[in-house]
Amino acid sequence: xxxxxxxxxxxxxxxxxxxxxxxxxxxxxxxxxxxxxxxxxxxxxxxxxxxxxxxxxxxxxxxxxxxxxxxxxxxxxxxxxxxxxxxxxxxxxxxxxxxxxxxxxxxxxxxxxxxxxxxxxxxxxxxxxxxxxxxxxxxxxxxxxxxxxxxxxxxxxxxxxxxxxxxxxxxxxxxxxxxxxxxxxxxxxxxxxxxxxxxxxxxxxxxxxxxxxxxxxxxxxxxxxxxxxxxxxxxxxxxxxxxxxxxxxxxxxxxxxxxxxxxxxxxxxxxxxxxxxxxxxxxxxxxxxxxxxxxxxxxxxxxxxxxxxxxxxxxxxx
Amino acid sequence: xxxxxxxxxxxxxxxxxxxxxxxxxxxxxxxxxxxxxxxxxxxxxxxxxxxxxxxxxxxxxxxxxxxxxxxxxxxxxxxxxxxxxxxxxxxxxxxxxxxxxxxxxxxxxxxxxxxxxxxxxxxxxxxxxxxxxxxxxxxxxxxxxxxxxxxxxxxxxxxxxxxxxxxxxxxxxxxxxxxxxxxxxxxxxxxxxxxxxxxxxxxxxxxxxxxxxxxxxxxxxxxxxxxxxxxxxxxxxxxxxxxxxxxxxxxxxxxxxxxxxxxxxxxxxxxxxxxxxxxxxxxxxxxxxxxxxxxxxxxxxxxxxxxxxxxxxxxxxxxx
Numbered sequence: 088x089x090x091x092x093x094x095x096x097x098x099x100x101x102x103x104x105x106x107x108x109x110x111x112x113x114x115x116x117x118x119x120x121x122x123x124x125x126x127x128x129x130x131x132x133x134x135x136x137x138x139x140x141x142x143x144x145x146x147x148x149x150x151x152x153x154x155x156x157x158x159x160x161x162x163x164x165x166x167x168x169x170x171x172x173x174x175x176x177x178x179x180x181x182x183x184x185x186x187x188x189x190x191x192x193x194x195x196x197x198x199x200x201x202x203x204x205x206x207x208x209x210x211x212x213x214x215x216x217x218x219x220x221x222x223x224x225x226x227x228x229x230x231x232x233x234x235x236x237x238x239x240x241x242x243x244x245x246x247x248x249x250x251x252x253x254x255x256x257x258x259x260x261x262x263x264x265x266x267x268x269x270x271x272x273x274x275x276x277x278x279x280x281x282x283x284x285x286x287x288x289x290x291x292x293x294x295x296x297x298x299x300x301x302x303x304x305x306x307x308x309x310x311x312x313x314x315x316x317x318x319x320x321x322x323x324x325x326x327x328x329x330x331x332x333x334x335x336x337x338x339x340x341x342x343x344x345x346x347x348x349x350x351x352x353x354x355x356x357x358x359x360x361x362x363x364x365x366x367x368x369x370x371x372x373x374x375x376x377x378x379x380x381x382x383x384x385x386x387x388x389x390x391x392x393x394x395x396x397x398x399x400x401x402x403x404x405x
Numbered sequence: 406x407x408x409x410x411x412x413x414x415x416x417x418x419x420x421x422x423x424x425x426x427x428x429x430x431x432x433x434x435x436x437x438x439x440x441x442x443x444x445x446x447x448x449x450x451x452x453x454x455x456x457x458x459x460x461x462x463x464x465x466x467x468x469x470x471x472x473x474x475x476x477x478x479x480x481x482x483x484x485x486x487x488x489x490x491x492x493x494x495x496x497x498x499x500x501x502x503x504x505x506x507x508x509x510x511x512x513x514x515x516x517x518x519x520x521x522x523x524x525x526x527x528x529x530x531x532x533x534x535x536x537x538x539x540x541x542x543x544x545x546x547x548x549x550x551x552x553x554x555x556x557x558x559x560x561x562x563x564x565x566x567x568x569x570x571x572x573x574x575x576x577x578x579x580x581x582x583x584x585x586x587x588x589x590x591x592x593x594x595x596x597x598x599x600x601x602x603x604x605x606x607x608x609x610x611x612x613x614x615x616x617x618x619x620x621x622x623x624x625x626x627x628x629x630x631x632x633x634x635x636x637x638x639x640x641x642x643x644x645x646x647x648x649x650x651x652x653x654x655x656x657x658x659x660x661x662x663x664x665x666x667x668x669x670x671x672x673x674x675x676x677x678x679x680x681x682x683x684x685x686x687x688x689x690x691x692x693x694x695x696x697x698x699x700x701x702x703x704x705x706x707x708x709x710x711x712x713x714x715x716x717x718x719x720x721x722x723x724x725x
Contacts, residue, residue, distance in 0.1 A: 103621075110627035111547040115555075118540050118597050124577075125593055126562060133573040149504030193431075200424045205417060207425075214432040216715055220707045222656030224676050225700040229438040229693065236689050237441065240458035265434070273715060297418040322566045332659070336680050352571040353662055357503070372572030379569010387565065 137377040141357040159377035175342040183324040190268030198275035218266040227333040278312040314397045321390045325382045351375050446694035481694035488684045489515040495666040499579045509585050511667040518674035524587050525670050526654035529594040534646035540597035541605030542635050562598040601646050675699045
């Protein structure tokens, strides 16, 4: 009798498992198909595209495609060697280094202020978040008009800060850090509030001052968060546009890799188009893709290496 | 939260006073462009702005304006809305073999741009929250082998950025007939391979099975358990994700330029006016007024929902 009820229970369980499996599978059909098309296939196609060369079809509509070997990679290297193009790479690196140095320092200090709930901390927190909710179109262009019309009215200069060659890059860099460094403050101050109160209190009893507490307790304790931002920041080095497209559209006087890849992707095609504003040809889609792959090949190992080194040799929160 | 509320406000020291000063300077510097923008957008270009670039608007200048319909203090806004009227055109090869020549044309007004923004940011933000929510739920609560595989796949996809894939995406969308179509963007945004998957996964993993099982014993189907119990339990997190993504999509003009060339959102349309509209370009006051049109709605959203937007979206769901 017992055996019978057991087997009924088992049968019931089996059908429940079966029901669950069917539901699970049906619900996942779309998400998995979506992932296969828009992630797996796109990335496969990215690699394929980098080794192809498209030209207008000899007869009628469409394109002729042929295998290009490493031609696209070679032409990207040639492009980087032409004129001042290589500077886009240095610019991207400078933007990253300066934002890490200045931006992260400011972010850490400000986060500490908010974590300690000093005077007006709540109000500051809201304002620090403001650049994150406003469109870069709004902030960049308001800034542009201010340092053009406002600056000229104030100083009597004949050119704005973004027009004069000497001041362009510094102004863009300043603006970039000015609007972007606040993005991590919420997360940093959140990480700081996770620090055990008893450690902080016992240090204060020993007479540690605010600056020492910040340096010897707060910073080491949030080091893992810092590593995460440093590492994800590396992945962003070559996507940062420095607001160039917003401010100058497709004829910026200086370039970063992120800006270059973006405006080329907007204006080009499988067969390279001609840029009348700059009087030169855009890269073809295949060349843009080859450039992207080269960056991937540099960035991914670097990211992994940096993460490994920092986890190994960085300060230990324990 | 209670614990931190009780926490004493830190005592001010020299170090913290220096920080206070720097912070105050920074926060003031952030508000200056916005105040200048709002004030400039209310100035008459010829009668006020040209001799008063930095000061507050002189509203009496509008009375001296002789152009009918342009003599009110909000005239710049009216002019922007009236001039928000342009044509866009995109010609490209579509079809699986990329050999069907297609031309898309559109006439854009502020109305169509707002409608496009709602179709774009509204629907995509919901998809971008719901798909990771459902897949996160399935992976956390249905322990089949593939659940673990999917989790690993998401972590890998997030850690492995592939640069330069934009041309491949554009080419694929064109081949599928989804380029310059909202449907293409909706399908692209319905992905679970983002950080929100990890947020929802952690949320459901920490949720006791007993809730869900009780409903099942009462005879609810698997689907009903998902829609009437799991999703309502996660609604706070879902709403926060929708809000964050909506704000980001409202503001973004880069992706719409790439993928929706003739269906501009408000941000794209206003960017276009700044660069191409002869009328708007001719007066800074008009340029600034158009920026304010983009900024004001999102500032209102921010003021209403600032606690949600700034809430800590941790891996344990929304901390409140």
